Amino acid sequence: MKAVLWDMDGTLVDTEPYWMATEVALAEEYGATWTTEDAKHLVGNSLLYSGEYIRQHMGIPLTPEEIVERLLDGVVERVQHAVPWCPGARELLLGLKAAGVPCALVTMSYQRFVAPILEHLPPETFRVIITGDQVDQGKPHPEPYLTAAAALGVDAADCIAIEDSPTGATSAAAAGCQVLVVPNHVDVPPGERRTFIDSLVGVTPEVLKTLPDRDTAARDLP
Structure with a gap:
């Protein structure tokens, strides 16, 4: 990772x-x-x-x-x-920053919506921010995730993407990422490179490292 x-x-x-x-x-x-x-x-x-x-x-x-x-x-x-943080998400994000793991935000929302949310995070929590108004092809196309990985200087296959929708999971998997799926408002079907978990509560950088590597079939986290 x-x-x-x-x-x-x-x-x-x-x-x-x-x-x-x-x-x-x-x-x-x-x-x-x-x-x-x-x-x-x-x-x-x-x-x-x-x-x-x-x-x-x-x-x-x-x-x-x-x-x-x-x-x-x-x-x-x-x-x-009010910023409605998803359970465990902000804690994991800050844990990754403390551990020195680079993070990118890959969203189909536009920059003017992202800005007020980033104000509630420490500076440079996200080293790269890819918004929907910065790409030609949005999710489910792999371009957003490929763009983010390239901007970080890493191979998408060495990245973990965290997603909650079928569209986003398809985009990330098509880019070659391992995908941690946390379903929220819509169901996400099983698929290649997808690992499922009910919530990010208690998930740490160490837990993320237990996800399957690029050659391993998806499974559920314990």
Whole structure:
């Protein structure tokens, strides 16, 4: 394990309810229909994909780009009031920093949403930050994770990615990472290079080192 690559929404911070509440508010504003299944479908996807999906399914007179900005407005406002850390995530992140293990943030959210969350962490907790507005291909494409590993100067196959969604896990595994899956709001199916755990509570850098290497089939952590 040469580095740890972190997803953000639903993995580091439990902000998926913020996104869902903002989507519902947008639907109510335009008298549109929006279901829980619609919201879950967007978990882990790029914001422009989400904007287009919302435009089509809500039938609202906004471009995908305008919808993304409306979503970001709502979620940034909510996160400025409170940062909902996922159980054990902040502790593991700070433990990795103390142990000298480089970390990267790999999120499909945009920089203006990431910034208020990073304000609550020590400087340079993440040596590299890859956001959705910095890549051409978002998750589930491997580009975000490949970009993060390259920026850290390591091979993606020597990295552990921490994810909570099928889209994110697919992206990380396709890049060659070992993936620690911590399901949150959506189910994640088993797959190559995936190790499952219910929570990051009690997970330490030493525990991460017990994950299978690149040639070992995925298994569950004890």
